Amino acid sequence: MALESAFGGFVQSQRNIADDVYDGAFKGLVITSPDGERVYYDNRLPGWELVSYHWKHFWNKVIDWFINNL
Numbered sequence: 001m002a003l004e005s006a007f008g009g010f011v012q013s014q015r016n017i018a019d020d021v022y023d024g025a026f027k028g029l030v031i032t033s034p035d036g037e038r039v040y041y042d043n044r045l046p047g048w049e050l051v052s053y054h055w056k057h058f059w060n061k062v063i064d065w066f067i068n069n070l
Contacts (some may be wrong), residue, residue, distance in 0.1 A: 029043040
């Protein structure tokens with residue numbers, strides 16, 4: 001098993017068209033042992049941190065709406 005980053009088309013952040021190094025973006029990445037019993041890396045937000053993240057995201061959307069519409 002491996003992680004891979006592939007060319008996703010020309011985007012704003014690409015500086016050099018001939019460059020063959022691409023950024024990888026992973027959501028909810030969890031790296032475990034082959035048997036799945038040991039977790040080496042977990043990118044997910046746990047419990048209250050996840051709730052806090054969603055609340056802040058929601059609140060920022062509300063503020064943005066007021067800025068744009070009032």
